[in-house]
Amino acid sequence: MTRAIGDRVVPVGRAAGPGWLLLACLAAASVALLPGVPRLAAGEHGAAEITARSEGVWRVRCGSCHLAFAPELLPRASWMALLAELPAHFGSRVALAHEERVEVGAWLAHNAADVRRSVTGLAVMERMALSDRPLRVTDTRWFRHRHNNIPRATWSSPVVASEANCGACHRDASAGIFDERSVAIPG
Ligand code: HEC
Ligand code: HEC
Numbered sequence: 001m002t003r004a005i006g007d008r009v010v011p012v013g014r015a016a017g018p019g020w021l022l023l024a025c026l027a028a029a030s031v032a033l034l035p036g037v038p039r040l041a042a043g044e045h046g047a048a049e050i051t052a053r054s055e056g057v058w059r060v061r062c063g064s065c066h067l068a069f070a071p072e073l074l075p076r077a078s079w080m081a082l083l084a085e086l087p088a089h090f091g092s093r094v095a096l097a098h099e100e101r102v103e104v105g106a107w108l109a110h111n112a113a114d115v116r117r118s119v120t121g122l123a124v125m126e127r128m129a130l131s132d133r134p135l136r137v138t139d140t141r142w143f144r145h146r147h148n149n150i151p152r153a154t155w156s157s158p159v160v161a162s163e164a165n166c167g168a169c170h171r172d173a174s175a176g177i178f179d180e181r182s183v184a185i186p187g
Contacts, residue, residue: 004176005070005120006111054107057100065092067166067173069137071111072121077133079108085135138163150185159186 062068071079083105086094096104113121113128127141134140147163154160159168166173172182 002177002181003119003179005178006072006116006118006176007120009117009119009122050106050110051103054103054110057103058107061094061096061100061104063174066164069166070120070176071108072113072116072118073124073137074112074140075114075125075128075133076109076112078135079112080105081133082135083108136164154185154187157187 059068074082082089083101086096086101109115111118111121113124115121124140124142127145128134137143143163155163161168166178169183169185170178171184172178
């Protein structure tokens, strides 16, 4: 079964299988079918509620320069710190309208590694000290651990250029799919 980065942990006592997939699809569909119905996500910085638009705003506004990094890759405090520093975002200036920032904040806060029980989120948190709030996915101990077999020369090759260039090796990264079958190290 292909697993996407936001997939939730299978509840105890339920085997991963078509039944679970169906449930996941139904859950996703029920959210999609309720446009405008706010789902509460207690948050800082005005990231109070998540609307049907939130994911789309995040995908467009946070996916134009690089892959839109999935919320499950960092804890909520990291996302809030990143959003607070957008005018000085890794040497770039990211300008978001207030409303867009609220939508993006809600999406990230609601689905963050330490908020949503996703397989990836739990794996990320398992290796993180509670006080940590890394600003880079590539600085997390989880990332280092999952990628520790990759030679240094690969990271610095011109095709990869940056560790954050997930799509250089994960060809389905933009769909949130990072499993072993879809990885190919360039070169
Ligand atoms: C104007 C271009 C631009 C936009 C828009 C943008 N970023 Fe970035 N972002 C960058 C650059 C440049 C880097 C550094 C990339 C590198 O080191 O290879 C970066 C890096 C990151 C990283 C760290 C990646 C890593 O693990 O090394 C995160 C997380 C991130 N951005 C989140 C966001 C979020 C959330 C948004 C939307 C609010 C966003 N970005 C929008 C330019 C942008
Ligand atoms: C230089 C190539 C390369 C880059 C760049 C890269 N990865 Fe990977 N990644 C791999 C390889 C190879 C594996 C498989 C490691 C293993 O299981 O032995 C992997 C494993 C993973 C896994 C675990 C997959 C699973 O099913 O367990 C995730 C999630 C992941 N990468 C996410 C990312 C993200 C997010 C980025 C960008 C911030 C990224 N990777 C950048 C090569 C890369």
